[in-house]
Amino acid sequence: MQIAVADQRMLILATQLSADDAKKKAWEKKTVAFDAISQVTSLFSRPKDEDFELLYSEFRYQPFWHVLAHAKYVYDRSNTYQVATNAPEVQTVTFQKTDYEVTNGHVHIAVLEHCHEEEQYEVFVDGLTGKVLDDLKRYKSFSTIVVKGAPEKQAPKGAIFVPPQARVSGIMREALSKMIKSIQADTILTEDVNVPSVDLYYRPVYAFQYRWKTKGKDAIVEIDGVTGEVRNGLRIFKEYFGKVVDRNFLFDIGADAAGIFIPGGSIAVKVAKRYIDSKKTKNK
Numbered sequence: 001m002q003i004a005v006a007d008q009r010m011l012i013l014a015t016q017l018s019a020d021d022a023k024k025k026a027w028e029k030k031t032v033a034f035d036a037i038s039q040v041t042s043l044f045s046r047p048k049d050e051d052f053e054l055l056y057s058e059f060r061y062q063p064f065w066h067v068l069a070h071a072k073y074v075y076d077r078s079n080t081y082q083v084a085t086n087a088p089e090v091q092t093v094t095f096q097k098t099d100y101e102v103t104n105g106h107v108h109i110a111v112l113e114h115c116h117e118e119e120q121y122e123v124f125v126d127g128l129t130g131k132v133l134d135d136l137k138r139y140k141s142f143s144t145i146v147v148k149g150a151p152e153k154q155a156p157k158g159a160i161f162v163p164p165q166a167r168v169s170g171i172m173r174e175a176l177s178k179m180i181k182s183i184q185a186d187t188i189l190t191e192d193v194n195v196p197s198v199d200l201y202y203r204p205v206y207a208f209q210y211r212w213k214t215k216g217k218d219a220i221v222e223i224d225g226v227t228g229e230v231r232n233g234l235r236i237f238k239e240y241f242g243k244v245v246d247r248n249f250l251f252d253i254g255a256d257a258a259g260i261f262i263p264g265g266s267i268a269v270k271v272a273k274r275y276i277d278s279k280k281t282k283n284k
Helices: 019-028 030-034 036-042 134-141 168-179 253-257 266-283
Strands: 002-005 009-013 052-084 092-095 098-101 106-126 144-146 187-212 217-224 230-233
Touching (some): 030 217, 030 230
Parallel strands (some): 009 187
Antiparallel strands (some): 052 187, 217 230
């Protein structure tokens, strides 16, 4: 079996919304972050701008993984086809100069099947929760910057890069387990698995933490830096401010791959060796 894995890439989605525009939009939508409180309050009196204050804001990049895998199998296998005769009086059938005895109204013809199978697996995984989110596919239509060195050098000053909690090794394990299959064949002509994309995307997010002073409540508004969408935020990531993203840690799937269980045993070793050899070459 041939397994080809593309070089792992880190890509930064280009920001489509300026910081000033994001701040303005968040201020306009700030009551949305307080959900039920704002709904109840609006029944009695409309909250005023002076009831709110901005406690904190950050510009961060959140991760998600994109893995694409493709498998191709071409093989020959022996089989026997059962063919019904046209009448009960038929006792023998001659086909291709070979005589076949009729059994229970059928003849059994030995054949060689020429088979071709192709399968594809594509997945988008949130880097923080590890959940598969098909909605992340929409970001592929936007422009990106391929990171060659430290990602911090290709982003605005003060930007926070949130390291992914979901490791790509687990995603690769799932992808390979779906692509690698046991083939029952006499002759396998092609048995290729190709992983053309192992990409870590970073998407820009503006976050603003507000306090509703008269209610004593805090809430977060997030603005998607690519689509401009507004949503309630769950947390802020200032604990990662100033920390450097370790590329080797993010893409160190060579060591992890050794533990990937794939039917066939030796396949996992081949995958691990490819990653490890690649890493050794880069470190020279």
